[in-house]
Amino acid sequence: MARRYDPDRRTRIIDAALRVIVADGIAGLSHRSVAAEADVPLGSTTYHFGSLDELLTAALRRSNENFAQALRDSEVCAGGADGGEGASSGARLADELTRVLGEWFAGERGAIELEYELYLAALRRPALRPVAAEWTTSAVELLSTRTDPATARALVALMDGLCLQVLLTGSAFDADHTREMLARVVDGCA
Template identity: 90%
Template sequence: MARRYDPERRTRIIDAALRVIAADGIAGLSHRTVAAEADVPLGSTTYHFGSLDELLTAALRRSNENFAQALRDSEVGGAVPSGEGTGAGLADELTRVLGEWFAGERGAIELEYELYLAALRRPALRPVAAEWTESAVEVLSARTDPATARALVALMDGVCLQVLLTGSAFDAAYTREMLTRVVEGCA
């Protein structure tokens, strides 16, 4: 029997891994569960990803694209709008982006942070987690200096983790105030 050409198989496997992790956590991830979810032979998952760390790395990289793209698509990644101060304008825009992110499906945010935090125990994921931080800092550096950009990313991570871990609602006013303090305090 001839092999079937399936150029999208790798992508489908990564998407299936994200669905498995969203449903069952990283503990539920295996080549077998991903193959079943992707409706591909088990050998396909091991062909494309020799280890679970390779599969998790690809899943984290895909997941990272979401928030970084949201930052790039917002006014955060562009020049300061005319007549708008850097501090308040940047804080407002970041608050808006976070608010929209939390207004979406909470499970997607939980998935992204579960993968991001998996790097604590899986050293292979650390460079990909660092890529996310660096891409966010790069986008924010268009509006502020790199040190302030890094502080803003750290603050946004902290706010997101607190909301996720406490189950509380996203507090836009508090977030805007804290972001403004960082931007204006570093100016």
């Protein structure tokens, strides 16, 4: 039997891994479950990813890219939209970050849960730690186009904390509270 050329197979396997994690958590992830979800032979998953840590690394990297793209697509990196007469640059930054987080939470909640499940998996899986750190570094670099690096790092930490609180408490995203907290960090570090 001739081998079928399938240049998108690796990507499909990563996407399938993300769907498995959303449905069953990291505990449900195996080469077999991903192969079934991707509708590929089991050998394909082990060919492209020699270990589950390699597969989780690729999945976390993809998840990181999704949120970083949301920041890049927003006004955060473009300098912010006009926040109205008299609105400070810091207030506009807080408004824009709140809008991005609000849109993130308005989407499917499973995507955010997935992101944090992968992110927190790095606590027990050292192979994931450099990729988790990539997210922080990337977000800080993006935000540093609008503020100093120390404030950017504080904003990333605050956004992570606020997102985790919403996820862990099952509460709704509170845009007013988020905007106030972000503004306090931006204004306090200015």
